[in-house]
Structures are given as structure tokens and as C-alpha cells.
Amino acid sequence: MELTNIPYLASSSSSSFFSSYCSSTCRGRRAGKLFLTASAAGGRSADDLAHSQLFEQENEGALSGPRSSWHYKRREFTSAIFLPFLLPHADIASAAEAYDGSIIRSGVRNVLTKAKAAGVLRLVFHDAGTFDVSDKSGGMNGSIIYEVDRPENTGLNRSIKILGKAKAGIDDIQKVSWADLIAVAGAEAVALCGGPEIPVRLGRLDSSTADPAGKLPEETLDAAALKLAFSTKGFSTQEMVVLSGAHTIGGKGFGSPVIFDNSYFKVLLEGKPQTSSSGMEAKAMVGLRTDWALTEDDECLRWIRIYAEDQARFFDDFRDTYIKLVDSGVTWRTA
Template sequence: MITMLDHPAISFTRMAIMSSIVVLLTVEMVARGFNFGVDALSMNYYMLSCPMAEGIVRDTVFRSLQDDPTLAGPLLRMHFHDCWIQGCDASILIDSTKDNTAEKDSPANLSLRGYEVIDGAKDELEKQCPGVVSCTDIVAMVARDAVFLTGGPIYDIPKGRKDGRRSRIEDTINLPFPTFNSSELTRVFGGRGFTIQEMVALSGAHTLGVARCSSFKNRLSSADPSMDSDFAKTLSKTCSGGDTAEQPLDATRNSFDNLYFIALQRKAGVLFSDQTLFSSPWTQGVVNGYAMNQAMFFLDFQQAMLKMSVLDVKEGPSGEVRKDCRKIN
């Protein structure tokens, strides 16, 4: 049986990524030198308790993207939407009940997809090493592998997070809005400990996936000087299909690259919160740098993702390892 690691397409992708000397030389530095700030987390957390965990997750993501390449963007954003609310604790996976409306049913999260990918990885892990691998570690590993399998940087993340026991729709009010300007984004990201450069790097995740018309149609009601007039026509045509009509966030929606930043230079950012990064003098230089140097974007992105992946993680009795990612034990 051919696994994900044996597949020729993945071998080609791996060689292409590893051809970047900058990224290669910094992966080990990032993995070893990053201060996780959480003693329980470790790059080799499952080495003894579930040594096949990483391979199971990678194979699951590979097969899922082979069947549906458009899942990469939603899977990456699932990790961000999880960590931003109550920390990285898989709260985004919990289903609503008659007594509680969970995060995943918030309007801000309705465009997320791929929950079945997490379920598939969890089911296989429970067969191999029951009660060991947390759902939030799976979410983090899935996002990492989605980046790599679509042409992005290869990087490692620490494991050992525990799953949370709370998921409420009202908490999603703290997610960044697509209508935020650069000052608002700087304030919100700064409140979570991110620098302006890290904020722009994380925004580069929008190189994958699509946005729904409902998240950008406000830009079309009046002339937006930050948007190219021809691109405005493109967005208007998309929105003729209704609020759920989808617009790719850059020209290569299923490939992780720096075209997102090039689009911002051309005033072709889909969301106002994207285009504002080029409009603002505080962030324009970072956008220009990433548009010119993809390797620099990859390096900064992987470091920012490492930092994000340890936001307010749960340890010991403050969390659990769910048997079913969709509900608390």
C-alpha cells in the first residue's frame, strides 16, 4: 500500500520546499530554540506513548487533500479559530447541545470545514493508542501538515496540549472581524502577544482557501479606494450568487505561497482586513517584504504558528484527552 510519505507528488513537494536554503537552515533552530513557555509540551511528547501518532495524522491529511484539495484552507483556519478562543484546546470541535450553542455554530465559524478529517485521525489513533493523543494536538498537527502538503514550509510543533471542556458561541465575539482596519488588528493581535510582523505573517494563511460574499460585500456598497476597480467588478460578480458565494483569497487557493501579498500590492485583497495591511504605513513594508521574498514569509510564518500553537494551552487537571473530539468526556 502506498502511504502519503511514499507518494511521488509528496516527494516532489518535499524536494521543492527543501530547496530553500533559508528555510532548511532555520527549521532546526526554530524547533530547538523556541521558548514554548509551557513545560509539559514537547516536540517528542508521543515518542513513547504513541510513536505512530505523527504518521497517522499525516496520512489522514494527505488522503483528505487528495480527495478534496479545497480543505487545506479551512483546516488551517480551524487551528487559528480554536486557539484564539479559550486557547488551543479543541473547543472548536465540540458539537452544540440542546443546552448550549457551541463555537462551531457561530456565524464566524460557519465557513470552517474538515471536521471529519479530525474525526478520522482520532478514530485511528484511538485504535492504536486509546486515550493518549488529544484532539487539540490533532488540530495543530493537521494544520501543520496542510501547510506542508500544499507547498508551504515544513516545521514541527510541540505536543502535549489537553482538550478543554468549554465551547460557547458567545466567546467567538473575540475573533478578529473581516472589517477590522490595521489599527484594530494591531490592537487585537497585540492583546494576544503578537507583534505587527507576526500579525502580517499569520494573515498570510489567507493564501489558502476562500471567503464568502457575506464577509466582503460591505466593500461593494460604496467605492473603496483601497480596491482595484476591476477587482471590485470580480467581487460583485461573485456576490451575485448570494451571501454564501465564495471568492478565492488569492489566485492559487489550494497552494501555500506568497501570492496573497502580491495581490495586496495590486489592491486585490478580498477582505478589508487583508487589504488594510497594504494600506497602512505600519504594515505595508512587511507586506512588500513578503511579496518580494517568499522564503522570508515562510520563515516568519512558521515561527508565528509555533507561537500561536501554545496560546493558553491546558495542562494536567485543567484539561482532558477526549475520547470523542465532538464532546467532553
């Protein structure tokens, strides 16, 4: 049975590491501290933790006899009032195992910049892109850390090292899987560059081995072959086109490399890359062969036009398809 109390983590670029889980008010500060402690407390119950946080001063000077009994009853009464507010929407018995998603998000922000965003987003695609709908193999499982030597993954070791620094800090507070970390980091990369905020469900388990090779679409495919490749992963033509819009950031030449917008689609509508005076196509002028292949297919071209004209529609559809991508092939934690 899947965990029902694992949160969806909404990506946002506005909170600091401290303020994301600790309010400036006295009550909020206690709530944040209690949740963090409960997450790492092991055998201690949430009720014991509530007593120790709310009444530690009273415990130091507690007296025997009637006064001690009065303190004990007061503790019970105050705990009954405040505990539901300290741990909202959570099962008290399982609070020690609950994720605090803001810790993962804040850890990612500590290492992520706009210049690194495209590489981190590419890491998401290459980890999740091994999914095969026919046998449910591959997918978002953190196996990319075993696959960096493959030609299609050249350069991704840099992004893994960046997220490895975040993981070390997060693991000191609560353990995070590579799969969860990469999924959250990709959403943060999009938001950091001005794209949509994407909620990410937590609780993915990591694979201990590499996924099968040869599962990612090659850069030389035409539109028909691309559509077939994405269909084997459970994605429609529309979803393939909207995911391709991620190339709007990075060094592929579609608009600003650090602004997530719909420039990718506008540039595709402007025409093919220019050719040199010798008549040969300019090397790496703009984009990949697969980007321009989309313009040669009527169905793909229809979606390119839609997203070129309506950035809000692109953002909405990208958010939904990203969630589908990072949930593909996942093995979830069980209660």
C-alpha cells in the first residue's frame, strides 16, 4: 500500500533554507523544530517530543507531590490543544517517518544556479527517459548515477556532483533518495529560470543497478521515429512536443539560456538553421536535429504553433507532463 501522508512538494524560488521550515513567530518556530525532530527521532513518540519541546522549562524545576501532579495535568491538557496544530494532516504514529519536503527543496537551492539549471533538468530526462511502458522497466529511479559513462549521458556527471553536495547536507537531517532529489531539482531548475512551479510527490526508492542501455531517443531520429520512441514510454505526441520545450534553456540557442519561456517554439516557427556560404549546414547553429524534425510533422507542428502563441498553455501542459515523467516507473515507499 502506498503512503498516503507523503506530501506533494510545490516548487518555489522565494523561500530561504531557514524560513522554509521555521516561522519567525514563537509558535511557528516550535512547530518547525518539532517536525524536524520527529522526522529523525526513531523510537521516540511524537507525544513525548511535544512534551519535551513545549514544557522543557517546567521539567527542569518540577516538584513532587500536588504541584508535580498539577504540572503533569497541565502538560496533558496543553498537548491535547496544540499537538494537532504542530503536526497538521499527519498521522501522529507515523510522524517520525514523514518527509519534510522543504528541507529537500532548500538543499537543492543551496547548490543550484540559473547557469546550472539546464544540466540538472537534462539529468531528470535521462534518468526518467529509460522507462518502457511494456514491461514497466526503467524510469525515475536514480539509476542515472550508474549510467554516466554512456555516450548519451556525457557531461551529466557535473550535475550529479552538484546534487551530491545537496544530498550530503540533506542526508544529515533526513535521508533522501537520488530519485526524489533529481525530481525536485528539475522542478526547482524550471522555477528558478521563470517557468511554472511544479509540485513533486515524494517517496521514490532508488535502483541499485543501471537501467538497460539504448532506451533514450537518439538525436538523429525523424519525427515518425520520435513519436514511436515516446509512445513506448507512454507519452503522446502532444506530451513529446511540450517536453521538448525544455530546450528553451541551456546552450542550444533558443532564446536566453537561463530563461524558461516559449522561445523554443517561436524559434522553430522561424525556420531551419541558416547554412554557411559553402552550402553546408552550420555546425550546431541552433538546437538538435530532433528539434527541427518536429516541424516536419503536421501533428507536431500544430502543437508548436499553439505553444508559440500561448505561453501560459505551455507552462500548464509542461507542469502536468513533467509530473507524469518523474512518476514513470517509480517504486514508491510503502507504509
